[in-house]
Amino acid sequence: MDILLQAATGAGGGMGTSLLMMVAIIAVFYFFMIRPQQKKQKDVQKAREAMKVGDKVVTAGGIHGRIKEIGETWFLVEVADGVKLKFEKTSVFASSSDVTTP
Incomplete structure (x- = not known):
């Protein structure tokens, strides 16, 4: 019985950890790739409007x-x-x- 309980809690903990890792990867991707590109596009647009x-x-x-x-x-x-x-x-x-x- 103890083995089944340990297996159930171990599987649930692994899923939560992988979900947390996936969220962390998406956050890193956003802050290092997407956000700087959006800022650069906004700056270029502002420069065009100022011409x-x-x-x-x-x-x-x-x-x-x-x-x-x-x-x-x-x-x-x-x-x-x-x-x-x-x-x-x-x-x-x-x-x-x-x-x-x-």
Whole structure:
């Protein structure tokens, strides 16, 4: 009878421990992977909203230019004298303080 009671309490304790370990792994994953990524995305979004006409920018494709016009979801960027390209805001990553163009 004692053996059955010990086996029952041992199995229940193991399940609680594995559940606790799973919760700990998820918490570590959240604080070291997901949360910093969300913070970085929020900072990039804030930087995009702060961009204004005249700022130097770099696109996701590596194109350097200066903002000439801003729309709801796009930037019109002048990449050379008289050459203007329209980019989605999500593809522009750096502004004047982050860019050094010749």
